[in-house]
Every structure is written in structure tokens, then in C-alpha cells.
Amino acid sequence: MKKMIIAALLSSLAAAGASAETVVIVSQKNPATRMFSEQASQFFLGKSNLFTPVDQAEGSHIRADFYQKVADKDPAQVKALWSKLVFTGKATPPKEYPNNAEVKKAVAADPKAIGYIDKSAVDDTVKVILTLP
Amino acid sequence: MKKKLLVAAIFAATAAMQAQAATLGDENLSISGFGTLGVAKSNTDQAQFARYNQAEGVADKAKIGLDTNLGLQATYKINDWLSGTAQILTRKNTSPTFTTDLTWAFLKARVNDEVSVRVGRVVLPTFLISDYQNVGYANTMMRPPIEMYGQAPIENVDGADINFQRAFGDFNFTTQAFVGVSRGKLFVPTGSGSVATYRAPAAGISFTGEYGPFVVRLGHARADLKINDLAPINGLTAQLSQFGFKQLANDIGLTDGKKIAFTSIGATMDWHNIVVQTEYAQRRAKEAVYIPDTNAWYTMVGYRVGKVLPYYAHASYRDAGSSVTPPASLPRNNQLGAAVYGLLPSPEQTSDLIGVRWDFAKSVALKVQADRVKPKTKAGSLIFVKPGFSGNVTVVAAALDFVF
Numbered sequence: 001m002k003k004m005i006i007a008a009l010l011s012s013l014a015a016a017g018a019s020a021e022t023v024v025i026v027s028q029k030n031p032a033t034r035m036f037s038e039q040a041s042q043f044f045l046g047k048s049n050l051f052t053p054v055d056q057a058e059g060s061h062i063r064a065d066f067y068q069k070v071a072d073k074d075p076a077q078v079k080a081l082w083s084k085l086v087f088t089g090k091a092t093p094p095k096e097y098p099n100n101a102e103v104k105k106a107v108a109a110d111p112k113a114i115g116y117i118d119k120s121a122v123d124d125t126v127k128v129i130l131t132l133p
Numbered sequence: 134m135k136k137k138l139l140v141a142a143i144f145a146a147t148a149a150m151q152a153q154a155a156t157l158g159d160e161n162l163s164i165s166g167f168g169t170l171g172v173a174k175s176n177t178d179q180a181q182f183a184r185y186n187q188a189e190g191v192a193d194k195a196k197i198g199l200d201t202n203l204g205l206q207a208t209y210k211i212n213d214w215l216s217g218t219a220q221i222l223t224r225k226n227t228s229p230t231f232t233t234d235l236t237w238a239f240l241k242a243r244v245n246d247e248v249s250v251r252v253g254r255v256v257l258p259t260f261l262i263s264d265y266q267n268v269g270y271a272n273t274m275m276r277p278p279i280e281m282y283g284q285a286p287i288e289n290v291d292g293a294d295i296n297f298q299r300a301f302g303d304f305n306f307t308t309q310a311f312v313g314v315s316r317g318k319l320f321v322p323t324g325s326g327s328v329a330t331y332r333a334p335a336a337g338i339s340f341t342g343e344y345g346p347f348v349v350r351l352g353h354a355r356a357d358l359k360i361n362d363l364a365p366i367n368g369l370t371a372q373l374s375q376f377g378f379k380q381l382a383n384d385i386g387l388t389d390g391k392k393i394a395f396t397s398i399g400a401t402m403d404w405h406n407i408v409v410q411t412e413y414a415q416r417r418a419k420e421a422v423y424i425p426d427t428n429a430w431y432t433m434v435g436y437r438v439g440k441v442l443p444y445y446a447h448a449s450y451r452d453a454g455s456s457v458t459p460p461a462s463l464p465r466n467n468q469l470g471a472a473v474y475g476l477l478p479s480p481e482q483t484s485d486l487i488g489v490r491w492d493f494a495k496s497v498a499l500k501v502q503a504d505r506v507k508p509k510t511k512a513g514s515l516i517f518v519k520p521g522f523s524g525n526v527t528v529v530a531a532a533l534d535f536v537f
């Protein structure tokens with residue numbers, strides 16, 4: 001009985017862990033197959049225009065978590081960084097979408113787009129190129 | 134009363150812009166803004182501490198004019214490769230009241246993923262933070278160190294710039310070149326103060342290398358500065374001409390346009406909560422002119438503890454010689470000679486400042502900063518200095534920086 005409880009606990013922990021996993025996605029038409037997190041952060045911090053970043057909603061948990069993991073920056077630091085680029089006319093911040101499904105739709109529709117969603121929301125309209133721990 | 138009205142106006146404008154941005158609902162139009170609501174005072178009524186080119190500084194009475202500003206920006210995406218951007222900025226600059234200027238307005242064409250060209254009124258990026266020096270939220274310190282940023286008064290040019298950006302693995306290389314003509318006003322704090330109008334064809338180039346949290350930038354800019362109505366200098370050169378010192382008058386004055394070069398190297402680091410920003414710059418006259426050569430530098434170090442970032446900075450500028458050599462026939466001790474020999478050396482000043490930035494809410498940061506300003510010669514960058522005053526000045530300030 002105890003073992004069963006422990007097993008159940010462990011699997012639920014694993015499930016919780018799995019559900020918190022964020023993946024970086026591109027369109028199926030995008031030739032990229034793999035990416036390092038440093039590379040992904042370049043697009044989301046306005047350092048490269050090769051891909052078009054698609055962001056989750058401001059203030060969302062997944063967004064804060066994503067920037068922390070790929071760039072080691074909290075939302076205020078990311079905002080300050082973007083305000084440099086925006087108010088010098090160098091770049092416009094990534095377009096925001098309210099949830100995983102909308103991000104996925106936007107990424108699937110644009111061969112240059114790059115986004116991030118909860119792993120559980122992935123389907124065959126998009127391609128996973130990076131899994132964040 | 135005026136202050137309260139202004140504060141209310143800023144908040145109203147902020148709210149209105151947000152509401153408008155929300156209701157416009159045009160996917161291609163984005164409206165954003167930034168601002169600072171700040172209050173500052175110093176410990177003396179014997180001199181005023183101002184930002185560069187401000188007609189009014191702070192003394193021992195608290196004032197909001199030193200740091201308060203409001204910027205509004207609209208960008209319209211015409212198509213995949215073409216967009217238009219305009220930005221207006223309200224602040225206290227060369228006039229003692231708040232005024233609004235068009236800081237930039239340009240069409241930007243994305244040639245490809247690495248190259249873009251902008252045509253219109255664009256930034257003149259002399260130094261490391263020149264292009265976002267008015268955006269408090271994007272900066273750690275409350276204001277750019279006047280010791281360095283006071284060396285180059287020009288903020289924008291009507292012309293064009295080109296940006297090239299390429300990634301080599303994790304290393305990012307950017308270069309930006311610009312050319313154009315800058316026109317604007319300069320505040321001359323001599324006597325009771327006056328405003329001069331300048332015209333300056335300018336060009337420059339900068340190279341930026343970025344590797345993770347490390348950024349290094351090298352910049353060079355040249356301007357051919359021409360001012361016809363620089364009252365105190367014109368008064369002196371008229372007198373010099375009258376007494377037969379025509380060549381010296383031509384050497385000193387700006388009515389014919391004089392070439393001045395700015396070279397700077399700057400670096401920033403944001404690594405393991407250690408934040409560093411440092412820069413060294415030289416201003417050099419390329420033709421004889423009264424404006425002295427200077428060397429300026431500053432270093433800021435901070436350590437981020439969660440949402441709180443305490444920082445310390447030291448800044449300095451020094452005389453690096455004059456491009457004007459008065460003839461031996463000009464006596465040093467008469468009124469005219471004393472005026473010339475008194476004019477040519479650069480003021481010198483150092484500052485130590487401590488401050489803290491607190492990102493206490495979304496898109497809003499609170500800053501508190503204390504500057505200890507130490508003029509070394511000619512009262513440094515202080516303005517309206519009372520005769521006989523030569524002490525140090527302490528300036529304390531608090532500000533809310535926001536973006537929307």
C-alpha cells in the first residue's frame with residue numbers, strides 16, 4: 001500500500017514536472033531542427049532578426065519562466081531591455097498572444113516565427129526545436 | 134499649482150494614450166511611451182545643477198524640472214519591410230518651461246534580416262547610451278553622467294542611417310553609420326543665460342560587439358558646428374577684430390562652422406547580478422575653435438538583489454588642451470587678453486553618485502540617487518554660479534520611471 005502511495009506521489013510529481021515543461025517551437029515549414037537556449041534568447045531579446053519571436057501574455061507564468069530559463073532575466077529586466085530597443089526605433093517587441101493555442105497557431109502560420117508553449121499543447125502543426133528543463 | 138497641473142497632465146496623457154492604443158485596434162499601429170516623474174534638490178542656493186542644455190537647474194528648493202519627462206512614440210507598419218516611427222519628447226530643456234520636441238521621425242526599410250536603413254530624423258548616437266539617454270526606465274542611473282554626456286550637445290540629425298547586424302555563433306556584431314544635418318538650440322549659461330541656434334552637418338559610425346551579458350561599443354562622430362548667434366563669443370570676437378586680432382577672432386568663433394570629433398569606447402555587463410557600465414570619450418577640435426578638447430570617463434557598478442539594484446558611479450572630465458593659440462601680441466593681463474585666456478581652458482569636474490533602482494511594479498521603477506558634484510575648475514558643469522562660490526554640491530533626487 002505504502003509503495004503504491006509513494007509510486008502515485010512520484011508519478012504525480014513527475015506529471016507536475018512534465019506539465020511545467022516549456023518547449024520552443026517553430027513552423028513545420030521552418031528548416032531548423034534543433035536550437036540551444038542561448039540562440040533562442042537572441043530572437044526574444046531583439047538581438048537577431050533571423051526568426052520572428054511570438055510571445056506569451058505579459059505577466060503570465062510561462063513567460064516569466066521562459067525568460068528566466070533562456071536568458072536568466074526577470075520580467076522587469078526584459079522590459080527594460082526592450083524599452084531600449086523600442087524607444088530608439090531599433091525594433092518592435094514580439095507580438096503577444098493570450099495562450100498556448102494562439103501562440104501555436106501564430107507559429108504554425110509563419111515559417112519565420114519562433115514561439116514557446118507548454119509541452120502538453122504541442123501537436124503536429126508545429127515542430128519542437130528545444131525543450132527547456 | 135503649475136507643477137500639480139503638469140503631473141496631472143502627464144498621468145492623463147498616459148491614461149489617454151493607453152486607452153487610445155487599446156481602442157485604435159489597428160494591428161499595424163503601435164503606440165508606446167516612456168516617462169519619468171522626478172523631484173530633485175541640492176544643498177546650496179549658490180549654484181544650480183542641471184542636465185546638459187537645460188536653462189534651469191536645481192538649487193536648494195525641490196524641483197521637478199530636472200528629471201521629469203514624457204515621451205510618446207508611434208510606429209506604423211506599412212508592410213513587411215517598411216515602417217514609419219515618430220517620437221515626441223516633453224521635458225525642460227533650453228527653455229525654463231516644459232517644451233515638446235520631435236525627437237525622431239523616420240521611415241525604416243528592412244533590406245534583409247541583417248540590414249536596415251532609416252531616412253528622416255534619426256538619433257545621433259555619439260556615446261554608449263546616447264540613443265536611450267532620455268528613457269529613464271531603460272537606464273540604471275537616474276541621468277546620464279553630465280561629465281561625459283555634456284560633451285556632445287547634439288541629439289539627432291535629419292538624414293539617414295544604416296544598421297548592419299550579424300551573429301557569429303553567440304557573438305553578435307552590429308554596426309551603425311549615419312549622416313545628416315543637425316539643427317537645434319543650445320542653452321548658453323553665461324550671464325543671465327541665452328539661447329543660441331546651431332546647424333551642424335554630422336556623420337559617424339559605431340561598432341558594437343555583444344557576447345552574452347557583455348557589450349562593447351566603439352563610436353566615432355564628427356560635426357561641423359556653426360552658430361551665428363552665440364552672444365558671449367560673438368561679443369568677444371567682435372572686440373578682438375576691432376583691436377586687430379582678426380585671425381584669433383576667426384579661430385575662436387563658430388560663425389564659419391568648426392569641425393569637432395568625438396571618439397568613445399564603452400562597455401556594459403550584466404552578469405550574475407553584477408551590473409557594470411563604463412565609458413571613456415575624447416572630444417577633439419579638428420579646426421581651431423574656442424571649444425576645448427576634453428577627456429571624459431565614468432564607471433558605474435551595481436549589484437542586483439532581486440528587484441532592487443543599488444549602484445555607485447564615478448564620473449570625470451578634464452581639459453585636454455585647446456586648438457587656439459593666442460598670438461604673443463595679445464597681453465595676458467589686460468581685459469581682452471584675460472577674457473581669451475580665461476575662455477580657452479575647459480571646466481573640469483568629478484562626481485560620485487550612489488543610488489538604488491527598485492522595480493517594484495510592472496513597467497514602473499523607483500529610483501533614489503544622491504550625487505556629490507565636485508567642480509575642479511571654472512565651476513565644472515554647474516550653472517548660474519554666484520561669485521565666490523567654489524564648493525562641492527550635493528544633489529538628491531527621487532524618480533518614478535515608467536513605460537507603456
